Amino acid sequence: MKNQTLKVEGMSCNHCVNAIESTLKEIGVKGNVDLNKGSVEVIYDESNINLEAIKEAIEDQGYDVV
Amino acid sequence: MKNQTLKVEGMSCNHCVNAIESTLKEIGVKGNVDLNKGSVEVIYDESNINLEAIKEAIEDQGYDVV
Numbered sequence: 207m208k209n210q211t212l213k214v215e216g217m218s219c220n221h222c223v224n225a226i227e228s229t230l231k232e233i234g235v236k237g238n239v240d241l242n243k244g245s246v247e248v249i250y251d252e253s254n255i256n257l258e259a260i261k262e263a264i265e266d267q268g269y270d271v272v
Numbered sequence: 273m274k275n276q277t278l279k280v281e282g283m284s285c286n287h288c289v290n291a292i293e294s295t296l297k298e299i300g301v302k303g304n305v306d307l308n309k310g311s312v313e314v315i316y317d318e319s320n321i322n323l324e325a326i327k328e329a330i331e332d333q334g335y336d337v338v
Contacts, residue, residue, distance in 0.1 A: 220334075221287030268286075 210257060211247045214239075215270040225267050233263055276323060277313045280305075281336040291333050299329055 217226065223239040226246060230237035236249040248260055261271040283292065289305040292312060296303035302315040314326055327337040 216285075218284035219282075219288060221291065222285055225287060 207249055208252045209247065209249050211245050212261065212264070213272045214244060214246050214264060215272055217241055217244060217246075217269060222269070226264060226269065229263050229267055230260070233259070235260055235263075273315055274318050275313065275315050277311050278327065278330070279338045280310060280312050280330060281338055283307055283310060283312075283335060288335070292330055292335065295329050295333055296326070299325070301326055301329075 214226070217223065217239060218241075220241075223241060226239050227237045230246075230248065234250070234254055238247040238249075239245075240247070246264065248257075250257075250260060264271050280292070283289065283305060284307075286307075289307060292305050293303045296312075296314060300316065300320055304313040304315075305311075306313070312330065314323075316323075316326060330337050
């Protein structure tokens, strides 16, 4: 398992937290969103998914991974 | 039909817009949220519901009607 923290812009409320965490869960990734820091910690299995696909999933929800 | 614009604090993104508009729809109220202005225009039938109940429905979603 790999653990990485991403900076994500555009998250503003608990709906955003849920949207991101649910999306990540669907692709088998555990996400911990920190609204105050504007960050998402992602825990994933590198043999299943890569970081680029995780970033795309977050961006598809309308947020910017910076 | 009565038309009233409420000032609402705490709305920050399109998820918030959807949450409020969906909640209002459930109680038979048409709501138009303006995120930039922090306002919700509500259009409702006074013989069905009063403004106090509408404010409560919005506050139950976690927002402040001011």
